[in-house]
Amino acid sequence: MGINMSFSSETKTELCELPLGETCCVTAEFYGMLLFCREFGERRIHVVTENEAVAKRFRDLCRSLFSIAPKIAQEKGRGLGKFNVSISGDDAERIFSFFGHDGTQVSTRVNYDIVLPQCCRRSFLRGAYLTGGSVTDPNSGYHLEIATSLFNLSNDAADVMASLGLSPKHAKRGGKNIVYFKSSEEIEDFLNNIGATSSAFRLMEVKVMKDVRNRANRLSNCDSFNxxxxxxxxxxxxxxxxxxxxxxxxxxxxxxxxxxxxxxxxxxxxxxxxxxxxxxxxxxxxxxxxxxxxxxxxxx
Ligand SMILES: [Zn+2]
Structure with a gap:
């Protein structure tokens, strides 16, 4: 892991290194990525990510399930350009309808058939986190969220989390619906569930160090006060x-x-x-x- 990589990127890089696993889980993970990416429609699918590993994971899952290998393009510009992956035309339509969606649906909901087994629910949330999620560096605070502009979809994701014993909170921020966790234990739990076990461990390690430091500070303030x-x-x-x-x-x-x-x-x-x-x-x-x-x- 690079020194300058954010904790959020670290978690995603770790997840992208996981083996693809059973077809049921590969399908569920790809479905999670699709629902929470920039655009999931019957004519166009568009993923935008800062993390190259996420773009590659999306391409690899797509290739293994549909034998479609979309190109990854890096945006030009200042600093690090984001990575774009897009699928259009018949390919997009094929993927869209495979997951049981059609153009007549008023709002995008999770197709629960895809996420019935518990292993698949975890994989689904991993996918959702890869394209729609982020986590704050534990040195500066505890916050993990998955964001989407679609209200019902956000509720459905929270239901999938609840079915795994997690209890996320909801918020609306700048037109986005956010499902989030605010305590270190809940974030650790979520990361472990989606397979980011090293990141979960790192988070708790930082928390322990912070607690020790805070206690030491409190004690020394207390001493000089006395x-x-x-x-x-x-x-x-x-x-x-x-x-x-x-x-x-x-x-x-x-x-x-x-x-x-x-x-x-x-x-x-x-x-x-x-x-x-x-x-x-x-x-x-x-x-x-x-x-x-x-x-x-x-x-x-
Ligand atoms: Zn599965």
Whole structure:
């Protein structure tokens, strides 16, 4: 996998390297690609993709099922041109009607006969994801979606997912109907279902690393918060003791507390442990704490 490849491209490249498998699944995967590509009509089928592997997968599936090998054309232009695959005329009509569609249908629905076996439902979703799907890099967030301009088709895809125990959400965005997943566990589940197991593993690996990093950050923020809080407490104690000393003198404090009284005033930022070590007869942290509480009872 290239360093500059997006996570989305990585998942697709992985899927395109899977063996073609049983004819039932090859058919279902190709059907998924068709329904979610740029155009699936009886006179024209048109796939546009940023990923060359997806274009090749489409061509290979088409060749193995229909002995048609459409040409792949890369768009010219700035940067990386997208890959186009198109089929027209009788070839398009043959494929269109093979899947049980005809030009009189008002809206495009999933032909459920093609996706009855569970293996085929997974393959179908793989195909749909290859042409209509994308996933966010787990380092920046968790979002996987399959988009289509066709409302009923989007609902049907969600039903196929639901039949595999997945629970996608729906949204509309810029004229597109989106079926999506928003949690790392659901995305992992979906990727595993469609066969992108290494990508699913990578996603969870990134998530674990992120969680560890977040926890470490929280802990260190918490530490420095506690340290500054205890420094503030020490400064306040020192001021309060100094006020009492100014008014009432050293003799106001019992003899056995006086050494610590002076140490605190002179070392307002010292921790309890440090104060304990400064005493002529060193005291533990809790011993210092106990004595300081008594000292504070003599202040006002
Ligand atoms: Zn199958």
């Amino acid at each position: 340290i500054s809080r205890s420094i503030n407490a020490g400064v306040e104690q020192a001021e309060q003791i100094r006020r009492t000393l100014d008014k009432k003198g050293k003799a106001h404090f019992p003899q056995e507390l006086r050494e610590l009284v002076l140490l605190r005033v002179e070392n307002p930022e010292a921790s309890l442990r440090e104060l304990g070590e400064m005493l002529e007869k060193p005291l533990s942290k809790s011993g210092v704490s106990h004595k300081l509480r008594r000292i504070m009872e003599y202040t006002e």
